[in-house]
Amino acid sequence: MPSGLEATSGDSEIGLSWDAVDEADTYRVYRSTSSGIDVSGSPLDTGVSSAGYTDETAENGQTYYYVVTAVAEEEGETAESDPSSEVEKTPFSDPPDRP
DSSP, X not given: OOEEEEEEEOSSOEEEEEEOOTTOSEEEEEEESSSSOOTTSOOSEEEEOSXXXXXXXXXXXXXXXXXXXXXXXXXXXXXXXXXXXOEEEOOOOOOOOOO
């Protein structure tokens, strides 16, 4: 399963990065507005090929929780790892420039 999940806040976006998993072909990103994400639900995105992702649908001021799973495909079978540890982030608007 992915480890080292980190998140950075931006303006209407959250950047995620994690440690690559050797056996993973792709990753799935899950998002929730409450802690304790259920990965049996629909992922925010699938088929993420690198150990990083930018959520550009995040709304400023809303707290989001994320986990990532690794997906390995072999002979038409798909195996999904346990989820990473959860991270919490809130996007923000840039403050106005002050003189």
